[in-house]
Amino acid sequence: xxxxxxxxxxxxxxxxxxxxxxxxxxxxxxxxxxxxxxxxxxxxxxxxxxxxxxxxxxxxxxxxxxxxxxxxxxxxxxxxxxxxxxxxxxxxxxxxxxxxxxxxxxxxxxxxxxxxxxxxxxxxxxxxxxxxxxxxxxxxxxxxxxxxxxxxxxxxxxxxxxxxxxxxxxxxxxxxxxxxxxxxxxxxxxxxxxxxxxxxxxxxxxxxxxxxxxxxxxxxxxxxxxxxxxxxxxxxxxxxxxxxxxxxxxxxxxxxxxxxxxxxxxxxxxxxxxxxxxxxxxxxxxxxxxxxxxxxxxxxxxxxxxxxxxxxxx
Amino acid sequence: xxxxxxxxxxxxxxxxxxxxxxxxxxxxxxxxxxxxxxxxxxxxxxxxxxxxxxxxxxxxxxxxxxxxxxxxxxxxxxxxxxxxxxxxxxxxxxxxxxxxxxxxxxxxxxxxxxxxxxxxxxxxxxxxxxxxxxxxxxxxxxxxxxxxxxxxxxxxxxxxxxxxxxxxxxxxxxxxxxxxxxxxxxxxxxxxxxxxxxxxxxxxxxxxxxxxxxxxxxxxxxxxxxxxxxxxxxxxx
Numbered sequence: 176x177x178x179x180x181x182x183x184x185x186x187x188x189x190x191x192x193x194x195x196x197x198x199x200x201x202x203x204x205x206x207x208x209x210x211x212x213x214x215x216x217x218x219x220x221x222x223x224x225x226x227x228x229x230x231x232x233x234x235x236x237x238x239x240x241x242x243x244x245x246x247x248x249x250x251x252x253x254x255x256x257x258x259x260x261x262x263x264x265x266x267x268x269x270x271x272x273x274x275x276x277x278x279x280x281x282x283x284x285x286x287x288x289x290x291x292x293x294x295x296x297x298x299x300x301x302x303x304x305x306x307x308x309x310x311x312x313x314x315x316x317x318x319x320x321x322x323x324x325x326x327x328x329x330x331x332x333x334x335x336x337x338x339x340x341x342x343x344x345x346x347x348x349x350x351x352x353x354x355x356x357x358x359x360x361x362x363x364x365x366x367x368x369x370x371x372x373x374x375x376x377x378x379x380x381x382x383x384x385x386x387x388x389x390x391x392x393x394x395x396x397x398x399x400x401x402x403x404x405x406x407x408x409x410x411x412x413x414x415x416x417x418x419x420x421x422x423x424x425x426x427x428x429x430x431x432x433x434x435x436x437x438x439x440x441x442x443x444x445x446x447x448x449x450x451x452x453x454x455x456x457x458x459x460x461x462x463x464x465x466x467x468x469x470x471x472x473x474x475x476x477x478x479x480x481x482x483x484x485x486x487x488x489x
Numbered sequence: 490x491x492x493x494x495x496x497x498x499x500x501x502x503x504x505x506x507x508x509x510x511x512x513x514x515x516x517x518x519x520x521x522x523x524x525x526x527x528x529x530x531x532x533x534x535x536x537x538x539x540x541x542x543x544x545x546x547x548x549x550x551x552x553x554x555x556x557x558x559x560x561x562x563x564x565x566x567x568x569x570x571x572x573x574x575x576x577x578x579x580x581x582x583x584x585x586x587x588x589x590x591x592x593x594x595x596x597x598x599x600x601x602x603x604x605x606x607x608x609x610x611x612x613x614x615x616x617x618x619x620x621x622x623x624x625x626x627x628x629x630x631x632x633x634x635x636x637x638x639x640x641x642x643x644x645x646x647x648x649x650x651x652x653x654x655x656x657x658x659x660x661x662x663x664x665x666x667x668x669x670x671x672x673x674x675x676x677x678x679x680x681x682x683x684x685x686x687x688x689x690x691x692x693x694x695x696x697x698x699x700x701x702x703x704x705x706x707x708x709x710x711x712x713x714x715x716x717x718x719x720x721x722x723x724x725x726x
Contacts, residue, residue, distance in 0.1 A: 357594050364591050367580040374542065374574070375639070376566030376595050 178487035185488075186351060186433065190344050197336045209336040211437075211444050212343035213401045214420075218428070218436030219346045220393030221421035226430035227354055228386040229366030233288045233418050234275075234295030235394055240302065240413035241271040242395025244309065247408035250321050252308060257324035261399050268395020269388060271298075276387035280380060292418070299413040314409025322403060335404050342400050343437075346393055351433045353389065354489055362386050366431070394421075427468055429475030433489050438476050492551075493518040493647055493677050494539065499548035501534055501701075508534045509701040512548070516647075521669065521678045523692035523709075525685075527721065531701040532681045533575055536649050539679075540572045541565045553646065567595065569646035573636040573653060575681070581625030585616060585635060588624050592639040610642035613671075615664060629656045637665075641672055648672065649679045654687055666691050689713070697721070 193212070200208060217239055224230045245267025249260040279290045303311045322329040329335055353359045361382050364372040373379045402408045411417070420443075421436075428439025443461070450460035472479045481488040494516040501509040509531040516522050524532050537543040539550060541562030549558045557565055566572070571592075580588050589607045597606045611617045614634040619627075624635060633653060640648050654662050662684065669691045672678060682688050688695060688709060695712040697704040699721045705712060712718055 360587070360591060360594070363583070364580055367582055368578060370542075371574070371578045371580065372591070373562050374540065374566060374572050375592050376563050376643070378563050 181485075181487055182351075182489055186347065189434065189437070190347070193340055193343070197333070197340070202332065205336060206332060207444065207448065209332070209339040209404070211441050212339040213397055213404060214424070214444070215437040215440040216343050216346040216400070217394050217397035218421045218424040218440050219350050219433075220390045220395075220397060222390075222425045222430060222432075222436045223350060223353070223362075223393065224386050224390035225422065226425055226432070226435065227359060227366060228362040228383060228390075229369075230383065230386065231288050231422075232291040232390075233415075233422070234291035234293070234298075235390075235421050236413050236415065236417035237275065237291075237295040237298040238268050238272055238391040238394035239398035239401075239417055240298060241267040241391075242398030242400075243402040243408050243412055244302065245395065246399035247315065247317060247402045248308060250317055250403075251315055251408075257322060257329065257403055261396075261403065264399025264402075265392060265396050268392045268398070271395070272388045272391020273384070275391070276384045280383050280387065292415070295413070295415065295418050299410065299415070302410045302413050309408075309410065312410050314407060314411075317402060317406045317408065319406070322406060324403075329404055330406060338400065338404055342396065346396070347433065347437070349393070351489060354433065358382070358385065363431070423465070425475070427465070427475055429477030429479070429481070432475070432477040432481060435475050435477040442476065491518050491554075492516065493553060494679075495551045496539070497549050499535065499538055499550070500546050501531075501538060501543065502546045507701055509538070509545075509698075512698075512701075512703055514696065514703070516677060516679060518646075518677055519673070520693045521673045521680065521691055523688040523695045524679060524681045524698065525683070525688060525695060525712075526698035526704070530698040532698055533651055534701075535698065536572070536651060536679065536681060540570050540649060542572075566643075570649065571640040571643045571645035571647070572649045573640045573651060575651035575655070577629065577632040577636055579624040579627075579632050579635050579639070581623070583624060584620065585611065585622050585624050585627065586620035588635060589638050589642050593642045596642075596644060606642055610638040613641065614638045614668065630658060630661050633657060634661075637668070641676075645676055647679060648676045649681075651681045652683060653680070654682065654684050662687065 196208065197205060221235050224232055242264040246260045246264030249255040249263040275294055279287055282290050302309045319330045327334050329338055361372060361377050365379055365382060369379055398412065424439035424443055425436050427442055428437065429435030446461050446464055447457060451457035474482060477488065492515050496512055496514045499509055499512040512535060526532050534543060538545045541560060549556060551557065552568060586607050589610050590603050593603050593606045597603050608617060611620060614637050616631060616634055616638060624632065627635060633656060637653060654665055657665060666687060669678060680692065692709055695709055696706045697712060697718050704721055705715050705718050
């Protein structure tokens, strides 16, 4: 098999497996996996910027929340149907990420991290400040009646799983396609050696901006879907915690690999889920597992797989 | 003679240190020009201003009859300049072929055409048998050759080579001289070089920089006989 065939087999195999699992899993894990797929879509967005372009953002909750509130406010205040509300969420992501990119990309390295962190905090505070519309910390519920898209009730677990699956499949295939394209190759070149990429004639700023907008838009789509599928929109999703999560998921799964975000999200979700069943000090177990993984698999799970066995892994 | 590249009054200060001062430089189309001078003479600073890595403190540059003084680096490259780094600066974690492909893709469209251009460039520099190796695993000399392949695959009008033979073995230097002569059929070449045998055997014309100013210009033979150059650089022995 050529590398391309292997790649298609592996990623197609994962999507096939996830499709079949919805009929086999018990209700609890069925629900979990739907959640993991939406969060993994968020991580896929994060990975475009961090894993492939080398831009470490500490403020991705801004994009996730932009999508979530773009969707949620359209439903709650505008009385809009779910489909246009989802589009509103995605558009909010495009606008916010383009604006952030234009400003934050004037900086690099640590300054870039700080600037993205600060913008995300400003976004979080804005959600609290406009509590009259956003209901602040408390958030608001999206009623079941408001979650019926094209006659499909998204609060129903089977439909919800399938919607999460569709979102995840689109994000996975999009990221797989982008990183094979010349555009994606240039992003990797920028990550590896920005000055060299510039001296090959590439407009580094424009490529980075493209990466930020793509990353922010995917993250916003995940945020919008999360709010719609699980019926709740709240300020905690705009907090710094939700900026750190995708970083952890991507690091654990393997930054700069297409499958890494999913593997990392799944791993972390079940690590916390299982350890919280054993002890109330579950974050300690999670923390130790993270330290061990960083020590022995610094490139993340999929990253180690690539450097040891599957060199063709995209 | 039409000038491909001209500078007037090129000057660069680094926090009070005058690295390059008032350089008027003309490079005709099709020439192989060597730029020589002692360490710290301002050679790399000068060519870095040409291709836009460093903005000049003063002065203007024209390329192909167009004032490019204010263009950012990537636009100058797109006009037909290619620059190879003095300190090898390949994409170490990417394959040899991908390094060259990144350089080729701006000019060549389509995966097959890119692959052909890449293989052609690698064959020219003698790396055609190792396209899948990680660039970082190549020996230093091979990384220098990879740099040159990345330059020539862009089919530039002007190829700027910053100390390309540094760290090459003697046999590799002989191959390099032949390569330069071959490249000069299609491109103008500006070569920063310390190895005098390379300068004498390949260059049509030589510019000597010293303390950031042009000390002398002439054919290799004239430069070799020039007393001032002897004193500043070549040694009196």
